[in-house]
Amino acid sequence: MSTVGKIARRTFLIGSxxxxxxxxxxxxxxxxxxxxxxxxxxxEGEAAITPxxxxxxNGITLITPRADxxxxxxxxxxxxIAEELDIDPATATIxxxxxxxxxxxxxxxxxxVPFPAYDQSAVAEAMREFMAxxxxxxxMQMTGGSSTVPDGYVKLRMAGAVARETLKxxxxxxxxxxxxxxKTQDGHVILPNGDKLAYTDLAAEASQLAxxxxxxxxxxxxxxxxxxxxxxxxxxxxxxxxxxxxxxxHAVEGMVHAAVRANPGIGGDVVSYDASAAEGMRGVQKVxxxxxxxxxxxxxxxxxxxxxxxxxxxxxxxxxxxxxxxIFETLAAAVNxxxxxxxxxxxxxxxxxxxxxxxxxxxxxxxPYLAHAPMEPMNVIALVEGGKVTIxxxxxxxxxxxxxxxxxxxxxxENVDVHVLPMGGxxxxxxxxxHCEQAVEIAAAMQGTPVKLTWSRExxxxxxxxxxxxxxxxxxxxxxxxxxxxxLSVGQSALAPSWFGRLMGMGIPGPDATITTGSWDQPFGxxxxxxxxxxxxxxxxxxxxxxxxxxxxGFLHNAFLDELIxxxxxxxxxxxxxxxxxxTSRKVMEAVGEMxxxxxTDIGENRGRGVAFTLSFGVPCAQVIDVTNxxxxxxxxxxxxxxxxxxxxxxxxxxAQLFGGVIFGLSHAMNCELTYENYAPLQNNYHQYEGMRLxxxxxxxxxxxxxxxxxxxxxxxxLPPAAPALAGAIFAATGTRLREMPFNKFVDFV
Amino acid sequence: MKLTVNGTEYEVDVEPDMPLLWVLxxxxxxxxxxxxxxxxxxxxxxxxVDGTAVRSCQLAxxxxxxxxxxxxxxxxxxxxxxxxEAWIEHQVAQCGYCQSGQIMAAASxxxxxxxxxxxxxxxxxxxxxxxxGTYPRIRAAVKSAAAxxxxx
Ligand code: FES
Ligand code: FES
Numbered sequence: 001m002s003t004v005g006k007i008a009r010r011t012f013l014i015g016s017x018x019x020x021x022x023x024x025x026x027x028x029x030x031x032x033x034x035x036x037x038x039x040x041x042x043x044e045g046e047a048a049i050t051p052x053x054x055x056x057x058n059g060i061t062l063i064t065p066r067a068d069x070x071x072x073x074x075x076x077x078x079x080x081i082a083e084e085l086d087i088d089p090a091t092a093t094i095x096x097x098x099x100x101x102x103x104x105x106x107x108x109x110x111x112x113v114p115f116p117a118y119d120q121s122a123v124a125e126a127m128r129e130f131m132a133x134x135x136x137x138x139x140m141q142m143t144g145g146s147s148t149v150p151d152g153y154v155k156l157r158m159a160g161a162v163a164r165e166t167l168k169x170x171x172x173x174x175x176x177x178x179x180x181x182x183k184t185q186d187g188h189v190i191l192p193n194g195d196k197l198a199y200t201d202l203a204a205e206a207s208q209l210a211x212x213x214x215x216x217x218x219x220x221x222x223x224x225x226x227x228x229x230x231x232x233x234x235x236x237x238x239x240x241x242x243x244x245x246x247x248x249x250h251a252v253e254g255m256v257h258a259a260v261r262a263n264p265g266i267g268g269d270v271v272s273y274d275a276s277a278a279e280g281m282r283g284v285q286k287v288x289x290x291x292x293x294x295x296x297x298x299x300x301x302x303x304x305x306x307x308x309x310x311x312x313x314x315x316x317x318x319x320x321x322x323x324x325x326x327i328f329e330t331l332a333a334a335v336n337x338x339x340x341x342x343x344x345x346x347x348x349x350x351x352x353x354x355x356x357x358x359x360x361x362x363x364x365x366x367x368p369y370l371a372h373a374p375m376e377p378m379n380v381i382a383l384v385e386g387g388k389v390t391i392x393x394x395x396x397x398x399x400x401x402x403x404x405x406x407x408x409x410x411x412x413x414e415n416v417d418v419h420v421l422p423m424g425g426x427x428x429x430x431x432x433x434x435h436c437e438q439a440v441e442i443a444a445a446m447q448g449t450p451v452k453l454t455w456s457r458e459x460x461x462x463x464x465x466x467x468x469x470x471x472x473x474x475x476x477x478x479x480x481x482x483x484x485x486x487x488l489s490v491g492q493s494a495l496a497p498s499w500f501g502r503l504m505g506m507g508i509p510g511p512d513a514t515i516t517t518g519s520w521d522q523p524f525g526x527x528x529x530x531x532x533x534x535x536x537x538x539x540x541x542x543x544x545x546x547x548x549x550x551x552x553x554g555f556l557h558n559a560f561l562d563e564l565i566x567x568x569x570x571x572x573x574x575x576x577x578x579x580x581x582x583x584t585s586r587k588v589m590e591a592v593g594e595m596x597x598x599x600x601t602d603i604g605e606n607r608g609r610g611v612a613f614t615l616s617f618g619v620p621c622a623q624v625i626d627v628t629n630x631x632x633x634x635x636x637x638x639x640x641x642x643x644x645x646x647x648x649x650x651x652x653x654x655x656a657q658l659f660g661g662v663i664f665g666l667s668h669a670m671n672c673e674l675t676y677e678n679y680a681p682l683q684n685n686y687h688q689y690e691g692m693r694l695x696x697x698x699x700x701x702x703x704x705x706x707x708x709x710x711x712x713x714x715x716x717x718x719l720p721p722a723a724p725a726l727a728g729a730i731f732a733a734t735g736t737r738l739r740e741m742p743f744n745k746f747v748d749f750v
Numbered sequence: 751m752k753l754t755v756n757g758t759e760y761e762v763d764v765e766p767d768m769p770l771l772w773v774l775x776x777x778x779x780x781x782x783x784x785x786x787x788x789x790x791x792x793x794x795x796x797x798x799v800d801g802t803a804v805r806s807c808q809l810a811x812x813x814x815x816x817x818x819x820x821x822x823x824x825x826x827x828x829x830x831x832x833x834x835e836a837w838i839e840h841q842v843a844q845c846g847y848c849q850s851g852q853i854m855a856a857a858s859x860x861x862x863x864x865x866x867x868x869x870x871x872x873x874x875x876x877x878x879x880x881x882x883g884t885y886p887r888i889r890a891a892v893k894s895a896a897a898x899x900x901x902x
Contacts, residue, residue, distance in 0.1 A: 070845025070882050239846030240837045242782025242821030249781035302772035375786050375847040375881050424847025457787045652841050663883025686791040695872040697885040
C-alpha cells in the first residue's frame with residue numbers, strides 16, 4: 001500500500017450516496033457537529049456528500065471542482081479520477097459542478113504561511129496544514145495559486161479508487177464471486193469468466209453498499225494516463241472546432257443583453273448622466289444606473305455597447321491619486337519609511353552594521369500596474385426571479401459570487417445557484433466579481449428576464465484591478481568577489497486587503513506577505529540578508545495577477561542580485577549556485593546550466609545571455625535567455641527553462657504552461673504598463689497594451705525535474721524568472737541595465 | 751439582408767453597420783467566432799469571406815458580398831480540417847479563446863501559400879494575439895498542417 005493512501009485515509013473518507021438512478025462518490029462529511037463553521041450554513045442532510053464521480057444508467061460524470069481557465073486543470077482532475085477508476089476520460093462528461101463548501105481548496109492558502117516553500121520542517125508543515133482551516137472558513141472554492149494539482153492529487157485519485165472498488169463489490173455480489181477475483185477496464189468490471197459488467201449497469205446496486213474504503217492508491221509505475229506524454233487534454237478537441245461554449249457564448253432562453261460604463265476612476269461616483277441619445281437607439285429597452293455607473297439593456301450585445309457609449313456621463317473623482325507620477329511618488333515615499341513598515345520575514349546577519357561602512361551599492365527599481373487582459377472579457381448571465389437568483393459565468397470564485405448575489409438581491413445564499421462555465425483565460429482576472437454585482441443589480445430590476453452582461457474590451461481593461469505597481473530600493477555590498485550583503489526594500493500597496501475587501505466586504509488584518517513574496521522566501525544564504533515590505537496606502541484597487549507577489553519580486557530579487565554579482569566580478573549562475581541552500585533548487589539551476597551549455601554571459605558579438613531563478617508556489621524555476629542586439633533592436637533568440645514540480649502528471653501540458661508563463665512574463669516586461677491620468681488608465685485596448693506576437697516568440701527548451709518533496713502546480717512559476725533573465729541578457733548584449741518595466745522605454749525590440 | 755454562412759443562406763434584419771461578428775454571434779447564434787477587442791487588434795474574430803481571412807469585427811454587415819465561413823463550417827469533430835488536425839496533434843489550445851481565430855487565419859494563409867517558410871508563418875500568424883502564449887505550438891502546428899495539405 002502506498003503511503004499516500006494511508007495519509008489520505010487519515011485525513012478524509014470518500015463516501016458514497018445514492019442519486020437518481022445511480023451513485024455518487026466524493027468527500028463524505030460523516031458527522032456534522034453543530035459548531036463546525038464549515039457546515040453551519042448547510043441545510044440538514046445537504047452535507048452528506050460532495051461528489052467527484054457520479055454514475056448512473058446514462059453514463060459517468062466526473063466533477064472537477066477547480067475551475068479551468070486554460071491551464072488544463074479540468075483535464076488533469078479528470079485524469080486523476082480516471083486513473084484509478086479505469087475509464088477513458090474522453091468518454092465521460094466533465095463538469096465543474098455547483099459550488100459547495102466541501103470543495104474547499106486547502107492548498108490555495110498553504111503557501112501563505114511565514115515559511116519559505118523549501119522549508120519542510122515539522123513546524124512549517126504543521127502551519128501549512130493549519131492554513132487549510134481558514135481556507136474552509138473563507139469558503140474558498142477558489143482556483144488560484146497553482147493549487148489545483150496539490151489539492152486534488154490524493155483526493156481525486158481516492159475518489160476514483162473507492163468508486164472502482166465499490167463497483168467491483170456490487171459486481172461481486174451480483175455474480176456471487178469474490179471482489180478480489182475481479183478486474184476493471186474501460187468502464188467495466190471483468191468477471192473471472194471474462195464477462196463484462198458496465199459501471200453504468202452496476203451503479204444502482206453500488207449505491208446500496210457501504211463504500212469500500214480500504215483501497216490502496218496505485219503506484220505511479222502502474223499509471224496509464226498520469227505522467228504520460230501521450231495523454232491528451234480532454235478539452236482540446238472542442239477548443240479546436242469552436243464547439244466549446246465559454247461564458248460569453250452561453251445563452252439562456254429569453255435573455256437580453258446589457259452593457260455598462262462605470263467610473264474609470266474605480267470607486268468614483270456618477271455625478272450626472274444624459275441618456276437621451278441612447279434611449280432612442282434601436283433595440284434599447286432600458287437605461288438604468290448601477291453602482292458607480294450606468295447600464296443599457298438591449299436586444300443584442302453590439303447595440304448595448306453602442307448605446308452605452310452614446311450616454312453622456314459626468315464622472316466624480318476616483319478615490320486615489322489622479323495620475324501615475326503622484327502614485328509613484330507615494331510608493332517611493334513608503335520605501336524605507338518606518339511608518340509604512342509592513343513586514344520583514346527575512347533578516348539574517350547584521351545588515352545595518354555591514355552597510356554602515358565601506359562601499360555600498362544602491363539601485364532603485366520600478367514596476368508598473370499591469371492588467372490581466374485575458375482574451376475573453378468579463379461576462380455573466382443573471383436571472384432574478386421569485387426570490388431566487390441564477391448565475392452563469394466563468395469564474396474562479398463561485399462561492400463568493402453566490403454570497404454577494406444573495407446580498408444584492410436580498411435572498412438567502414441557498415437560493416442562489418452559480419453555474420461555472422469555461423473561461424477564455426483569467427491570469428487572476430476571474431478572481432473578481434464586479435461584473436456579477438452589476439448584472440445582479442440589473443437583473444433584480446428586470447425580474448424574470450435573464451440578463452447577459454458583457455464588458456467591452458475597453459470597460460474590461462479600465463476595470464481590471466491590476467497587479468500592484470511597486471518601487472523598490474536595493475542596497476548591498478560585495479566582498480572577495482562574493483555577494484556579502486543584500487538588503488531589499490519593497491514599497492507597494494497591499495494586495496490581499498484590497499482584494500478581500502471586495503470579495504468579503506472587509507479587508508484582512510495583519511501584514512501583506514505578497515509585497516515581498518518571491519524575494520523574502522528565496523533559497524539563498526547570504527551573510528547579511530534582509531527583505532522588508534513597506535505598505536503604501538491603497539491607491540488603484542489591486543488584485544492577484546499571474547504568479548501574484550512573485551510576478552514583481554521575481555524581477556526585483558534577481559535584478560538586484562545580478563547587479564551585486566556583477567560588481568563582485570562573479571558569474572551570475574555560478575554565484576547563485578554558490579549561494580543556494582536548497583538541493584532541489586540547486587539541481588534546477590544546474591539543469592538550466594547544462595541545457596544551455598552555460599559558459600558565462602558572453603555568447604558572441606552583439607549577443608548576450610542572462611539567467612534568473614525564482615522559487616514560487618513551491619516550484620523552483622531557472623531560465624537562461626539569449627538575445628541578439630540587431631540594427632532594429634533586441635531579438636529574443638532562445639529561452640531555456642528548468643523547473644521542478646515534484647511529480648509530473650501531464651508532461652505535455654506542463655511544458656505548455658511553462659513556456660506560456662514565460663511568454664506572459666516576457667510580454668509584459670517588454671511592452672506593457674497601465675499609466676494613469678485623471679484617475680483612469682490611458683491604455684484600454686490591446687494596441688496600447690501590446691503582448692508578445694508570434695514573430696517575437698523565441699525558441700524554447702523546457703526541462704521538468706521531479707526531485708521536489710511535494711507535487712506542485714505549474715500555471716504560475718514559469719513567469720517570475722522571465723523578465724529578469726531577459727534584463728540580464730540585454731545587459732550582457734548592450735551594457736544597459738534595466739531597472740524599470742516595461743523595457744521598451746529604454747530599448748527597442750525587434 | 752441576406753448572408754450565406756457555412757453554406758446556409760440566412761435572412762437577417764440588422765442595421766447596415768452592425769459588424770459581421772455580432773450578426774454571427776447574437777443574431778445567428780454562431781458563437782465559435784470570438785469577440786476580443788473590437789478594433790482589429792487581436793484576430794479572435796477571424797472568419798473567411800470567399801476563403802480570405804477577414805476580421806469580422808471590422809466588416810459591416812451591409813458590405814459583405816461573398817460567402818462566409820466560420821470555424822463551425824471549417825471542419826467538424828467528425829471531419830476535421832487539416833489545420834484543426836494539426837492543432838490537436840500539437841495540443842495547441844490552452845484557454846482556447848483565441849484559437850478559432852488562429853485556426854481560421856492559418857487555414858486561409860495555407861490556401862494561398864502552400865510552402866511557407868518559417869518567416870512566412872511568423873509574419874502571417876502575428877496578426878493574431880494569444881494571451882496564453884501558445885505561439886511555439888502554433889508555429890509547429892502550421893508547419894505540420896502545411897505538410898499535410900501538401901500530401902506529405
Ligand atoms: S475582435 Fe476583431 S480583431 Fe479583435
Ligand atoms: S489559448 Fe488562450 S488566448 Fe490563446
